[in-house]
Amino acid sequence: MAKLTYREAVAAGIAQEMRRDENVVLIGEDVAAAGGVFKATVGLLDEFGPKRVRDTPIAEQAILGAAMGAAMTGMRPIAEIMFSDFLAVCWDIVANQIAKTRYMTNGQFEIPLVIRTANGGGSRFGAQHSQSVENWAMAIPGLKVVAPSTPADVKGLLAAAVRDPDPVIFFEHKALYATKGEVPDGEYVDELGKAKVLRQGSDVTIVALALMVPRALKAAELLESEHGISATVVDVRSLVPLDTQTIFAEVEKTGRLYTVEENPRLCGWGAEISSLVAEELFYDLDGPIVRITTPHIPLPAADNLEDATIPSVEKIVQTIRETAG
Amino acid sequence: MNDQQNNVSPDNDDIGEETRLRLYRSQLEIRQLENRAHDMFLENLVKGTSHLAVGQEAIAAAFGVAMDSEDYTFCTYRGHAHTLARGASMTGVLGELMGRQCGLLGGKGGSMHLTDVEHGVMGSYAIIGAHLPIAMGAAWSAQYRGTSQVTVCFFGDGTTTIGAFHEALNMAAVWKLPIVFVCENNLYMEYTPIGEVVPVEHPAADRASAYGLESIIVDGNDADAVYRIAQKAIKLARDGGGPSLIEAKTYRHYGHSRADPGTYRPPEEVEAWLARDPIPSYRARLAEFGIGEEVIEAMETEVDAAVDEATETAKASPIPSVDIIDKDVWADGGCAWRN
Ligand SMILES: Cc1ncc(C[n+]2csc(CCOP(=O)(O)OP(=O)(O)O)c2C)c(N)n1
Ligand SMILES: [Mg+2]
Numbered sequence: 183m184a185k186l187t188y189r190e191a192v193a194a195g196i197a198q199e200m201r202r203d204e205n206v207v208l209i210g211e212d213v214a215a216a217g218g219v220f221k222a223t224v225g226l227l228d229e230f231g232p233k234r235v236r237d238t239p240i241a242e243q244a245i246l247g248a249a250m251g252a253a254m255t256g257m258r259p260i261a262e263i264m265f266s267d268f269l270a271v272c273w274d275i276v277a278n279q280i281a282k283t284r285y286m287t288n289g290q291f292e293i294p295l296v297i298r299t300a301n302g303g304g305s306r307f308g309a310q311h312s313q314s315v316e317n318w319a320m321a322i323p324g325l326k327v328v329a330p331s332t333p334a335d336v337k338g339l340l341a342a343a344v345r346d347p348d349p350v351i352f353f354e355h356k357a358l359y360a361t362k363g364e365v366p367d368g369e370y371v372d373e374l375g376k377a378k379v380l381r382q383g384s385d386v387t388i389v390a391l392a393l394m395v396p397r398a399l400k401a402a403e404l405l406e407s408e409h410g411i412s413a414t415v416v417d418v419r420s421l422v423p424l425d426t427q428t429i430f431a432e433v434e435k436t437g438r439l440y441t442v443e444e445n446p447r448l449c450g451w452g453a454e455i456s457s458l459v460a461e462e463l464f465y466d467l468d469g470p471i472v473r474i475t476t477p478h479i480p481l482p483a484a485d486n487l488e489d490a491t492i493p494s495v496e497k498i499v500q501t502i503r504e505t506a507g
Numbered sequence: 508m509n510d511q512q513n514n515v516s517p518d519n520d521d522i523g524e525e526t527r528l529r530l531y532r533s534q535l536e537i538r539q540l541e542n543r544a545h546d547m548f549l550e551n552l553v554k555g556t557s558h559l560a561v562g563q564e565a566i567a568a569a570f571g572v573a574m575d576s577e578d579y580t581f582c583t584y585r586g587h588a589h590t591l592a593r594g595a596s597m598t599g600v601l602g603e604l605m606g607r608q609c610g611l612l613g614g615k616g617g618s619m620h621l622t623d624v625e626h627g628v629m630g631s632y633a634i635i636g637a638h639l640p641i642a643m644g645a646a647w648s649a650q651y652r653g654t655s656q657v658t659v660c661f662f663g664d665g666t667t668t669i670g671a672f673h674e675a676l677n678m679a680a681v682w683k684l685p686i687v688f689v690c691e692n693n694l695y696m697e698y699t700p701i702g703e704v705v706p707v708e709h710p711a712a713d714r715a716s717a718y719g720l721e722s723i724i725v726d727g728n729d730a731d732a733v734y735r736i737a738q739k740a741i742k743l744a745r746d747g748g749g750p751s752l753i754e755a756k757t758y759r760h761y762g763h764s765r766a767d768p769g770t771y772r773p774p775e776e777v778e779a780w781l782a783r784d785p786i787p788s789y790r791a792r793l794a795e796f797g798i799g800e801e802v803i804e805a806m807e808t809e810v811d812a813a814v815d816e817a818t819e820t821a822k823a824s825p826i827p828s829v830d831i832i833d834k835d836v837w838a839d840g841g842c843a844w845r846n
Contacts, residue, residue, distance in 0.1 A: 207651065233651065239681065244674035247640020251658075252648040254629060254641075255579070274671075278634050279641060287622040287630065288613040289835035323844075324836055347838030375846065424845040458845075 184367055189359040191333035192222040192298070195340030196260060198369060200230050203258060206344055209236045209245060210262025210298075219264055220300055220359050242272035246297065250280050253295040258344055266301040266315045266353060273318075280349045281324030296343045297351045301329065302393055302444055303492050304357030309480035312356075312488070314444035316391065317451050319351045320421045326374060327421040329353040331395035333363040335419060338372025346374060355392040375423030379432060383412035386438040386506050389429055389455060391418045394442040394493060401498035409503055421451050426458055433459055437468030440502060442493050447478040474501050520796060522731055526572060530730040531793055532806055533568035534786050537588045539814045540597055544587065544604055548765050552822070553604045557618045560588035562728075562760035565785035566691055567592040569733035570659050573741055579629045579649075579658040581642035584619035585691075585759075586631035589661055595623040597817035602824050609824035613831060629658075636662070636671035639688065643675045646686035646750075657744040658686040659737075665696030667710040673717075676752065680718040683749035687740040690754045691727060697763045698771050711754040720752050727755030728785040731792070758783075 186194060200206045208226060210218075214237040217224035227235045238245050242263060249261035263269055269276060276297070284291050303312040319327045326348055330336045336354070343350035380395070381402050390398035395417045402413035414432045418425070433439045439459050441452025456471045474493045482488055522530075541561045547553040560567065563585075571592025574580070582589035587600055595611060603610030604618045611623050619633040629645060632638035642660035649656040666672055667690060679686050690711035694701055707713035712722040725736045733755060740751035758780035762769035769777075793803055836842035 205652075239674075239678055241640075241674035241678060243637075243671045244640045244643065244678040247637070247642075247671070247675065248644035248647050248678065251629075251641040251644020251646070252651070253644075255645045255648040256652065257648050259644075274634050274637055275640065279632070279637050283630065284838070285836050286612065286616040286620045287624075288611075288615045288831070289840070290612075290622055290624045292838045294838075323842070422844050426845045 183364040185362050186333045186365045187359065188333045188336055188354070188361050188363070189220060189222040191336035191365050192340065192354060193225055194365065195337040196223065196226060197229060198337070199341055199344040200226070200234060205257045206260065207234045207236070207252070207257060208260045208262070209238050209248060211238055211240055211245070211264055213237060213262050218262065220356065222354065222359065223262070242268055243275050246272045246275040246280065249295045249297070250275060250293060253293045253349070254283075254291045258294050260296045260298060260344060263297060263299040265311050266299040267310050267313050269299065269315060269318065276325070276351070277322045281322045285324060292347045293349050294347045295349050296340070297349070299351065299353060300356045301353040302355045302357060303481050303488055304393065306483050306485060306488055308483040312481045314476065316353050316421060317445040317449055320451055320454070321449065324349070325422060326350040327353070328374060328419065329355070329392040329421065330419060331355070331358065331392050331417050333361070334365045335372065337365050338370050339374065339419065341371040342374050345371065350374070353392065357393050375420050375425055377419055377425035377428040378417045379414065379428065380417050381413065381415040383414040383436065385412045385436055386440055386502055387414040387416060387432045387436045388440045388442060388498070389416045389418055389452070390442040391421070391451065392444065394444055397493065397495050398442050398498060400495045401502070404495065404499050405502055409499070411502060411506055413502070418451070424455070429455060430459070430463055433463055434466045437466060438506060439467070439471045441473045442498055443473065443475040444492055445476065447473070447475045450475050469505070472501060472505050474498055522734060524796065524798060526734070527793060527796060528798070528806065529572050530568055530734060531789055531803070532810065533571055533592050534564040534730060534789060535807065535810045536597070536813070537564040537567060537591050538786055539810055540591060540600065540817070541587060543814050543818055544601065545761065547605070547818070554606050555617050556764050556766065557604060558585040558764045559761045560585050560759065562780065562784065563691055563693060563757045564588055565730040565789070566689065566727045566733050566755045566757060567661070569730045570689065570737045573734055573737035574627070574657070574659060576627065577654070577656050579627050579642070579645045579656060581629050581638045581645070581658065581660040582631050583638065583662055584631060584633040585663070586621055586661070587618070590621040590623060590628045590631065593623070593626040593628050595621070595626050595628055597813060598820045599623065601817050602821040605821055606826065607821055607824040608827045609821055614827035615831065636666050636669035638662070639666070639671050639675035643679045643684060643686060646679065646684035647682060649685055650682070655745050656685070657741050659689060659741070660686060661689045661691060663696070664690060664692040664694065664701040664710045666690070667714065668704060676718045676750070679750040680720060683747070685744035685747070686750045687737070687744055688750065688752045690752070691757055692754050693757050693759045695763070695772070698767070709754055711752055715752045718752070720750065723751065723753045725753060725755050727757035728783050728788070730785060730789055
């Protein structure tokens with residue numbers, strides 16, 4: 183095990199797959215010579231050269247179109263969209279082309295590509311560089327959607343995404359790039375569609391994603407030590423496919439479900455999980471399902487405003503204290 | 508390369524009889540099948556919508572003949588022509604228009620999405636401009652993998668105004684990709700004349716210089732002229748010389764789609780273009796080059812028979828089984844999003 187940052191784990195995951203398969207290539211704005219604006223692709227140009235690690239013009243439709251055309255013809259491209267907010271300028275390629283083409287053509291193509299993108303808030307960048315848009319992607323049939331919370335998961339899930347025969351949107355969290363964690367050495371491949379139980383409790387089940395995972399874990403500690411509430415924490419990791427079995431098993435044990443979501447409230451990923459639990463686990467619930475989300479607003483920029491907006495440890499603790507029991 | 512001269516001197520036949528007959532046959536197949544689709548639409552056997560390329564056949568036919576079997580075609584909702592021109596089965600095309608099991612897409616795609624990977628038809632795309640970047644990606648892949656495959660991407664005059672056009676042309680030029688962009692300028696977007704929405708006379712050719720490309724305009728109603736340009740551009744791409752942007756002037760005989768009678772077009776304009784119908788004029792050229800009337804007639808009879816047969820086969824084909832609804836969202840053949 184080596185200790186890597188989340189951003190180093192991105193490069194490590196990509197490098198592992200590029201060494202294994204020469205059809206894996208990386209394109210995006212400033213990904214090659216500059217090593218990415220978040221420095222998540224540092225070293226890849228040196229190791230793999232400009233044919234496989236390529237800077238592109240500022241042209242998000244061309245970046246994803248290139249990835250799709252390449253994936254349809256035998257390659258396994260990884261395309262970077264610098265900020266997930268920018269997906270809006272190439273959403274046609276994502277939602278109409280990449281997602282639908284296999285189905286529309288009666289299975290004539292496989293489209294094995296990965297769209298990596300920096301998602302989420304906490305950096306005071308304002309509303310056009312800070313959104314959590316994982317729920318946009320989740321709403322489109324034909325896309326797999328992954329959002330890791332730890333360096334190990336970054337490496338393992340990125341490898342799994344590259345090997346997956348379907349298109350995967352891989353949401354890296356901006357506020358996690360500097361975090362560190364143990365990452366398995368050597369070849370490491372995780373599995374899409376598997377949630378992880380990070381902490382076992384008996385009173386409530388908290389289901390979280392990406393940056394909300396460390397906050398949920400911290401909140402669980404405080405709930406235990408200061409308020410005597412014992413919380414399970416599940417890291418969803420993959421929204422599509424969704425590991426309902428792991429989530430259901432943990433909700434059954436505690437009888438309470440809390441989702442902690444960074445996406446704005448309406449149609450956030452937790453709404454889907456809540457509805458599944460309400461439909462299929464209703465009689466195991468001991469109280470209402472509670473969703474803790476960013477309010478339904480564009481994200482503000484100033485420190486105190488952004489902090490008051492995205493679910494914080496305090497907000498999670500307070501909400502659970504007030505509603506559990 | 509502007510305004511290609513028609514080479515009609517029988518002493519100087521750079522194209523040759525065999526190729527000319529293929530060009531004629533392909534145009535004829537497209538024309539007859541499109542007209543059949545039109546008739547069957549009126550009988551309510553062809554469903555949804557359809558965008559016919561009647562009048563524009565010479566372009567698809569010429570590229571179809573000029574391309575190698577391994578090359579890639581990307582086209583639009585007005586793509587029955589380009590699909591047939593690569594050798595896709597008539598039954599597969601008609602069947603898809605009719606929503607039958609024998610359709611190229613098993614009934615899942617419909618008229619606007621004809622695709623036949625086996626014949627290099629990498630899809631018909633119905634969001635204006637979207638397929639230009641995707642075609643560019645296929646060309647990048649061919650370059651990366653070191654194959655000699657060339658990608659040909661067809662689109663309309665109206666498509667030159669959407670951003671994806673610019674993004675794709677720019678990146679294809681910078682990366683020197685083996686791709687030929689073919690703008691079929693039929694003078695109209697849907698109902699609006701192209702001249703009202705672009706500030707230049709030639710919507711594609713006048714923009715070529717922005718990508719460091721040559722300005723190329725060709726008579727899109729002359730299969731020989733298109734064939735010559737196609738060969739040249741395809742060779743350039745295959746030899747590593749990068750992309751071309753070709754503007755082919757043409758005209759559609761029907762309206763934009765099945766719902767459009769096309770009444771916004773001045774009658775004199777329609778008349779003038781009907782007089783330049785690519786098919787009768789090509790037939791006359793075959794005669795000029797000494798191809799016997801009996802050879803031409805035999806081919807016409809064969810094509811008619813093939814269209815009739817495809818029609819009957821498609822009519823006899825069952826409707827798709829509803830079992831396919833939840834198939835093939837994912838590569839594993841299924842559509843599961845949860846466990
Ligand atoms: C992004 C987008 N905008 C609008 C449309 C509706 N639409 C369909 S065809 C068409 C006209 C396209 O004109 P042109 O590119 O000249 O092609 P043509 O139909 O003449 O072959 C329009 C506006 C669409 N399909 N996609
Ligand atoms: Mg047009």
